[in-house]
Amino acid sequence: MLVDHFRIAFPTIDPRWLDLLSVRYLISSLPLEPRLQALVPVRKSNAYIYENPTALPRARLVRRIVVERDSS
Numbered sequence: 001m002l003v004d005h006f007r008i009a010f011p012t013i014d015p016r017w018l019d020l021l022s023v024r025y026l027i028s029s030l031p032l033e034p035r036l037q038a039l040v041p042v043r044k045s046n047a048y049i050y051e052n053p054t055a056l057p058r059a060r061l062v063r064r065i066v067v068e069r070d071s072s
Contacts, residue, residue, distance in 0.1 A: 015039075024055045 015038060018026070026032070028048045032039060039050035 018052055019054050019056050022055050022058045024052055026050045026052065 018039075025042070026039060026049070028050070029046075031048055032050060038054065039052050041048065042051050043049040
């Protein structure tokens with residue numbers, strides 16, 4: 001399961017990374033740890049399914065950009 005692999009690869013993952021990576025849903029065979037409890041439980045059966053309501057959209061549109069010179 002995705003979260004189980006996260007626990008192995010990233011035992012201290014910051015929940016904000018899930019937002020930046022646009023992770024909308026997580027599926028786990030185990031309940032989530034307390035620091036990820038901002039995720040909303042959607043379903044509990046053989047697997048725990050959580051929704052991340054703060055996930056950012058996959059595409060972002062901007063009205064204006066500013067090009068900065070490299071300071072080095």
